[in-house]
Amino acid sequence: MLGRARIKYQTNHMADLTVHIGGLELKNPVTTASGCFGYGPEFTDFMDISRLGGIFVKGTTGGLREGNPYPRMAETHSGMLNSVGLQNKGVDYFIDHIYPAIKDYKTNFIVNVSGSTIDEYVEVAEKLAGLEKIPGIELNISCPNVKEGGMVFGTHCPSAVAVTEAVRKIFPKTLIVKLSPNVTSVPEFAKAIEGAGADALSLINTLLAMAIDAEKRKPVLATVTGGLSGPAIKPVALRMVWEAYHSVSIPVIGIGGIMNATDAIEFLLAGAAAIQIGTANFIDPAVSMKVINGIDDYLVRHGFSSVRELTGKLELPGGFNRFRPKTF
Amino acid sequence: MKKRIEDLRLIENIRLNDEYFEIVLISGHPLPEILPGQFAEVRVDGSETTFLRRPFSFFDTETEKQQVRLLIQIVGEGTQRLSEIKPGTFLNLIYPLGRSFSLPEGKKFLLVAGGVGIAPMLLLGKWLRAQDRDPVFLFGFRSHRQFFELDRFEALGEVYVTTEDGSLGVKGLVTAHPLLADEGFSGIYTCGPEPMMKAVAHVAAEKNLFCEASLENTMACGFGACLTCARQTTEGVKMVCSDGPVLNTKQIIWQT
Ligand SMILES: Cc1cc2nc3c(=O)[nH]c(=O)nc-3n(C[C@H](O)[C@H](O)[C@H](O)COP(=O)(O)OP(=O)(O)OC[C@H]3O[C@@H](n4cnc5c(N)ncnc54)[C@H](O)[C@@H]3O)c2cc1C
Numbered sequence: 001m002l003g004r005a006r007i008k009y010q011t012n013h014m015a016d017l018t019v020h021i022g023g024l025e026l027k028n029p030v031t032t033a034s035g036c037f038g039y040g041p042e043f044t045d046f047m048d049i050s051r052l053g054g055i056f057v058k059g060t061t062g063g064l065r066e067g068n069p070y071p072r073m074a075e076t077h078s079g080m081l082n083s084v085g086l087q088n089k090g091v092d093y094f095i096d097h098i099y100p101a102i103k104d105y106k107t108n109f110i111v112n113v114s115g116s117t118i119d120e121y122v123e124v125a126e127k128l129a130g131l132e133k134i135p136g137i138e139l140n141i142s143c144p145n146v147k148e149g150g151m152v153f154g155t156h157c158p159s160a161v162a163v164t165e166a167v168r169k170i171f172p173k174t175l176i177v178k179l180s181p182n183v184t185s186v187p188e189f190a191k192a193i194e195g196a197g198a199d200a201l202s203l204i205n206t207l208l209a210m211a212i213d214a215e216k217r218k219p220v221l222a223t224v225t226g227g228l229s230g231p232a233i234k235p236v237a238l239r240m241v242w243e244a245y246h247s248v249s250i251p252v253i254g255i256g257g258i259m260n261a262t263d264a265i266e267f268l269l270a271g272a273a274a275i276q277i278g279t280a281n282f283i284d285p286a287v288s289m290k291v292i293n294g295i296d297d298y299l300v301r302h303g304f305s306s307v308r309e310l311t312g313k314l315e316l317p318g319g320f321n322r323f324r325p326k327t328f
Numbered sequence: 329m330k331k332r333i334e335d336l337r338l339i340e341n342i343r344l345n346d347e348y349f350e351i352v353l354i355s356g357h358p359l360p361e362i363l364p365g366q367f368a369e370v371r372v373d374g375s376e377t378t379f380l381r382r383p384f385s386f387f388d389t390e391t392e393k394q395q396v397r398l399l400i401q402i403v404g405e406g407t408q409r410l411s412e413i414k415p416g417t418f419l420n421l422i423y424p425l426g427r428s429f430s431l432p433e434g435k436k437f438l439l440v441a442g443g444v445g446i447a448p449m450l451l452l453g454k455w456l457r458a459q460d461r462d463p464v465f466l467f468g469f470r471s472h473r474q475f476f477e478l479d480r481f482e483a484l485g486e487v488y489v490t491t492e493d494g495s496l497g498v499k500g501l502v503t504a505h506p507l508l509a510d511e512g513f514s515g516i517y518t519c520g521p522e523p524m525m526k527a528v529a530h531v532a533a534e535k536n537l538f539c540e541a542s543l544e545n546t547m548a549c550g551f552g553a554c555l556t557c558a559r560q561t562t563e564g565v566k567m568v569c570s571d572g573p574v575l576n577t578k579q580i581i582w583q584t
């Protein structure tokens with residue numbers, strides 16, 4: 001089983017899979033989403049993680065966070081809700097204990113950064129800037145699972161701009177900002193954050209959601225609300241990636257419910273330059289390898305020489321050739 | 329032990345009673361070492377409501393035959409679906425996962441389980457026997473309707489049964505059974521509903537006995553990547569799937 005699978009994964013690709021995000025070169029557009037891939041080594045029993053274009057590691061904050069009480073997870077049709085709440089041991093622990101263990105894998109480790117205050121974001125980013133093998137960070141201004149900070153930055157445009165500008169000043173490497181889907185106008189945020197100096201945008205984070213146990217007449221999650229992820233959110237994510245792509249000129253990274261190569265290709269067509277796989281890793285820890293191979297097959301089958309040609313290649317119906325963001 | 333994702337062929341699906349069934353799976357490869365208390369994450373195909381895998385403890389393993397057995401109670405759609413799977417079908421498993429039971433000093437051990445909590449106790453009993461220890465089993469069921477033939481346990485040690493309605497064995501909860509007051513044990517292992525495990529842990533603590541419990545929690549991944557199965561312990565936050573499911577009861581902060 002394992003032997004055969006490995007051989008299949010190692011087919012030489014025919015198309016050019018490299019993509020560029022800010023100053024980063026990814027060997028392919030397939031990366032794994034923050035909070036869904038640990039730090040990477042959790043998956044080495046299942047696959048060769050250095051084949052990934054990149055790994056967005058767990059949300060990292062200034063100090064230790066124990067996360068939320070349990071239950072922290074509720075399953076739903078085609079998805080799940082989580083309320084992990086940024087559990088992590090803090091940036092210093094990351095630098096001293098995690099970084100040495102991951103720095104030699106041949107992929108891009110991008111640290112997902114979170115905080116309760118702008119100062120905390122800046123402090124974490126400044127410390128990470130000094131790490132040679134961390135080529136970029138992703139600002140999580142969209143976590144629905146923490147009381148203060150988190151989503152507040154992502155759903156209030158002036159705050160989103162302020163935190164991006166503050167980090168931009170002290171962080172010279174690739175700065176990606178992760179957008180919240182819990183807003184009315186994605187283009188408004190996308191443009192403002194581009195203007196604040198981000199090198200790329202990633203979206204979407206989880207959708208604020210709720211699960212109820214009717215028998216017990218209680219919420220399922222200890223925090224009552226949580227973040228919805230998985231295939232259930234894919235159509236929403238596609239629409240938002242498409243809107244963001246048409247609003248900015250920096251690259252967009254698509255996230256939300258990607259379970260296979262076809263899903264990933266849909267995001268590329270909508271305008272994503274690269275994609276992140278989140279929840280699917282829990283069901284198939286080797287799914288990202290299959291997505292890489294599937295994208296390669298698609299490119300060959302459709303006669304594309306580079307995956308970069310796919311980005312935004314969506315053919316719109318007549319009369320719809322110009323993007324007009326809708327306001328709801 | 330390296331974890332693997334593998335399709336195993338279901339060769340038998342045995343209905344034990346109204347609620348429990350046992351499945352026998354065969355691997356096309358030599359089995360990895362599977363220790364008592366470890367579990368597998370099973371993908372349930374063809375169920376609309378079952379999106380995530382389902383965790384089940386290993387009930388038994390037969391290394392030479394490359395077979396593993398799971399003992400499952402039907403509680404919802406996922407387990408219902410698994411109960412209907414026909415021989416010849418492949419099931420996709422991620423295994424072996426989690427921290428297993430450990431072996432302290434001593435000769436005679438009490439294994440207390442409630443309901444489907446008896447699942448990890450067979451492998452544990454065998455493992456204790458293999459190391460020249462004496463397991464004694466104390467099992468509690470709601471009624472005789474959950475009961476099934478326990479000859480595989482009886483081959484390893486004495487088996488005591490209680491039912492809440494008295495339809496079989498001693499009437500009442502396992503925690504009221506006189507065996508728990510017995511002074512001859514070097515330690516207790518427990519698996520089952522949390523109030524039961526809490527009461528068992530309390531008895532062990534009073535006697536200053538070694539005690540380990542196998543915990544459950546909602547799990548999205550089963551291998552330490554999602555942090556949804558967290559549980560506060562006396563030693564900080566632990567992941568039930570990878571730091572557990574077996575924890576020493578001194579570490580556990582009971583929720584009930
Ligand atoms: C480490 C571990 C080992 C396990 N070993 C076994 C085993 O050997 N045999 C066995 O039969 N079961 C075992 N379980 C429990 C088993 O995983 C669940 O019963 C199963 O996932 C339910 O799936 P379902 O789709 O049928 O039910 P669902 O539709 O998901 O749920 C039905 C009902 O059961 C409740 N429920 C679901 N999962 C759990 C859970 N983990 N704990 C408590 N209540 C739950 C739900 O709240 C709901 O009310 C184990 C769980 C863990 C975490």
Ligand SMILES: Cc1cc2nc3c(=O)[nH]c(=O)nc-3n(C[C@H](O)[C@H](O)[C@H](O)COP(=O)(O)O)c2cc1C
Binds near residue numbers: 036086231233276277
């Ligand atoms: C268990 C879990 C933990 C997550 N933790 C983080 C996090 O720490 N930081 C972050 O920016 N996003 C986090 N996310 C969001 C994911 O990175 C991703 O944006 C989202 O799940 C949508 O993608 P998916 O549908 O492929 O999972 C988390 C998601 C899940 C399911």
Ligand code: FES
Binds near residue numbers: 546547551569
């Ligand atoms: S279930 Fe994912 S970390 Fe335990």
